[in-house]
Amino acid sequence: MKIAVIGASGFTGRLVVAELARRGIEAVLVGRNAERLRAAADGTGFEIRIATIDDQISLDAAFAGADAVINTAGPFARLGAPVIRAAIAAAAHYVDTTGEQHYINEVFDTFTDAAADAGVAVVPAMADDGGPSDFISHLVGQTAGSVDSLTVALWYRDGSLSRGTLRSLDPDLLFDGALRYENGGWATYGAASHAAWRFPSVDEFVGVSKAALPPVATVPRHVPVGRMEGLLGGSFDVLKDGIAPAVIDALPEGPDDEQRRQGRWTISVMASGPGGRIVRGEVEGTDGYGKTAVIAVEAVRRLVADGAKAGVLAPSQAFAPESFMDFLSEHGVRWRVTEG
Known part of the structure; x- marks a missing residue:
């Protein structure tokens, strides 16, 4: 299992990286600043790849070989769509930590067919809220x-x-x-x-x-x-x-x-x-920030290990609600x- 994390050098991104390392899940850290990425990867052995959200070719290359993508790079209304397109192009499941209500509706309106055709699950809003x-x-x-x-x-x-x-x-x-x-x-x-x-x-x-x-x-x-x-x-x-x-x-x-x-x-x-x-x-x-990292990492782990129907999905459509809540109880x- 290999998970790409975009926004890996940001505050929430670093917490996600630490959670992936704690759980022994292989990761690729993606961002635009090599020095900050190296700092985020310190002690983990994780690979880093340079990409910018306004360069679709670099994003596509950064996600190559990943089973899933965790996106922590907001504001999502401005930065999220290119990341979803690249994840779909890489046939990788996608999870993000957005709390932006209007953006979530746009994801459903824009990417449902493309995600279904690619056979991947796109699950926005996997954060503490x-x-x-x-x-x-x-x-x-x-x-x-x-x-x-x-x-x-x-x-x-x-x-x-x-x-x-x-x-x-x-x-x-x-x-x-x-x-x-x-x-x-x-x-x-x-x-x-x-x-x-x-x-x-x-x-x-x-x-x-x-x-x-x-x-x-x-x-x-x-x-x-x-x-x-x-x-x-x-x-x-x-x-x-x-x-x-x-x-x-x-x-x-x-x-x-x-x-x-x-x-x-x-x-x-x-x-x-x-x-x-x-x-x-x-x-x-x-x-809340620490729980967001736990939620996002468990979400991609379940998508890769257990599978999910393809398309844009609400959290309860992608995962069994009681099972996920019992996990959070731990x-x-x-x-x-x-x-x-």
């Missing part, structure tokens, strides 16, 4: 049987964001541009259905904003649902106003090990069905589905 929220939503929908409305709320606290994450955030798309699934399609909408949300393990309600969360783009593809929207817990006034590139450039590349350990994230899902039936799902974890992620 996209993968677990898709899996728990599927399990909630499975328990509910019939779902009129599905709401996913995500709450990050006690941590910090990497420069790459901040650069990938488009405040207009993340907040006002958030999509809601309704009447068989996705569209922007007005006010959120909730102004506050009761998350597990806390007594008080938490203020929430409507937000362009990844599961809203993926879950309706495998859970029959009338309406679905996403909420983000906490205050994000700084992000809504936008952060100047110079300010982002002056920040640390990402949280240090202690900050990562302290960072907590919670996914809370509520499904409403006929007769007022309520089914809830909860996922809680720490170190890494300190807690989850449950309850009725009432």
